[in-house]
Amino acid sequence: MFESVMSKYQDDILLNLKKLVAIESVAVPDCTVEGHPFGYPSAEALHFMTNLADSLGFSTENCDNFAAHAQLGEGGDSDYAAVLCHVDVVPTGDGWHTDPLALTEKDGYLYGRGVADDKGAAIISLYCMKAMMDNAVPMKRPIRCIFGGGEEIGMDDMEHYFSKHALPTIGFTPDADYPACNCEKGILHLKLSGSTDPSILSIKGGSAINCVADQCTALIDCDAPTANAICEIINASDAECSAVQSNKSNKSNESNESDKSNSGFVFTVKGTSSHAMCPENGVNAVNYLLTAAGEAGVLNDGSAEAFFAAKVCNDTRGKDLGIACSDGLSGELTFNVGLIASDAGKTSVSIDIRYPATLDSQPIIASIADEAAKYGATLEVLSDNKPLYVPADHPLIRALGECYTEITGKPMIPVAMGGGTYARTLQGRGVAFGPVFSDAKPCNLHMPDENLSIEEFMLHAEICYRAMCRLVMLDCDNE
Numbered sequence: 001m002f003e004s005v006m007s008k009y010q011d012d013i014l015l016n017l018k019k020l021v022a023i024e025s026v027a028v029p030d031c032t033v034e035g036h037p038f039g040y041p042s043a044e045a046l047h048f049m050t051n052l053a054d055s056l057g058f059s060t061e062n063c064d065n066f067a068a069h070a071q072l073g074e075g076g077d078s079d080y081a082a083v084l085c086h087v088d089v090v091p092t093g094d095g096w097h098t099d100p101l102a103l104t105e106k107d108g109y110l111y112g113r114g115v116a117d118d119k120g121a122a123i124i125s126l127y128c129m130k131a132m133m134d135n136a137v138p139m140k141r142p143i144r145c146i147f148g149g150g151e152e153i154g155m156d157d158m159e160h161y162f163s164k165h166a167l168p169t170i171g172f173t174p175d176a177d178y179p180a181c182n183c184e185k186g187i188l189h190l191k192l193s194g195s196t197d198p199s200i201l202s203i204k205g206g207s208a209i210n211c212v213a214d215q216c217t218a219l220i221d222c223d224a225p226t227a228n229a230i231c232e233i234i235n236a237s238d239a240e241c242s243a244v245q246s247n248k249s250n251k252s253n254e255s256n257e258s259d260k261s262n263s264g265f266v267f268t269v270k271g272t273s274s275h276a277m278c279p280e281n282g283v284n285a286v287n288y289l290l291t292a293a294g295e296a297g298v299l300n301d302g303s304a305e306a307f308f309a310a311k312v313c314n315d316t317r318g319k320d321l322g323i324a325c326s327d328g329l330s331g332e333l334t335f336n337v338g339l340i341a342s343d344a345g346k347t348s349v350s351i352d353i354r355y356p357a358t359l360d361s362q363p364i365i366a367s368i369a370d371e372a373a374k375y376g377a378t379l380e381v382l383s384d385n386k387p388l389y390v391p392a393d394h395p396l397i398r399a400l401g402e403c404y405t406e407i408t409g410k411p412m413i414p415v416a417m418g419g420g421t422y423a424r425t426l427q428g429r430g431v432a433f434g435p436v437f438s439d440a441k442p443c444n445l446h447m448p449d450e451n452l453s454i455e456e457f458m459l460h461a462e463i464c465y466r467a468m469c470r471l472v473m474l475d476c477d478n479e
Contacts, residue, residue, distance in 0.1 A: 194304030212282030
């Protein structure tokens, strides 16, 4: 049995995690507020972390509200170890059994948005550094806890941070599962756009591109029998649908300039959110609504919605678009519709694709573009984060594995995953490592009732502490 180092800090860890969870730090894409690139709440969370770090006795720096760091030990950018965490979160969404912004302890578990992804690990990393300071751990290099404010919307936070600072010599991000994830799939974010169907007076759904869309609303110009048919198709599935008749003038809708009054139905579809890396675990409200509308004969050939219903919304592997693929290292491509919106006669869907680590994204993009062109739709590449692979015999993997085995008694066999972490920004100098144990109860990342076991949370703290102690002394080839 290992001797606990971190248990003495548990009360303070939980107290400060409670404060951090209460900040609804959803990063805002393309925020125009000067000095707040991801909005006020994201910046508030970064300031909370630096204020806490200051109070614990560390040197700190806020990097233009993109990211921030706390450092233990003397030295600059020439040689340092790093633990990278993010303090932004995905939207809370619906379906919670507790207040998502109030840390709730129940039956040995902590509930709240961000406890597992990634606020819990962020607080733990600071207190591991506090334990290193209190125990006068020997160090050949300083160590930083780096906190990002925009991980969930593309990781521009780390791009900005590393434009101001050199990459660490070695590091890890506790933003995944144990054991170490040395292989991450590539992540494509795309937008498909086309002409709005004449029958779709408005449509909006989803909360984030990297989440399964758990809700969708649409005003559809159809009669009562057709509305009933759409609801019946959806309600026979795992989603829920209701329709209410609504008189609405087309004149008030930007996607249709006719002055004629229409009697349509407002459809509300509820699904279940999930992380985009495993879209099969969710129930996609956008997919069900468009597919049902297509089956009910509402959609016109050549419209964006007809294209989406026929080719985009039918599976989570991209088979209808001709992009289904896999490799032996990281598995199958995954495909998720995260957002839909109509405006000014155009309807767009935003898509998250996780593609195998050994494959190139360009054939995938080309195949989708070709299929979209057949329907008069266009494709925009929003981002393309390339895959990550660090060999299992890398000194970092060996060192982290020793720490994992010391605490758990289990051997560490590196794994691949579909999630994207800050590890891919480290150019082979880091991997994802914890905080969630692979055999644990589902922690509901990007879903309602996000949670972590308190026992396993503190077990992660012990592993993280030992890993940080190891990294400040590790001999590295890239120094």
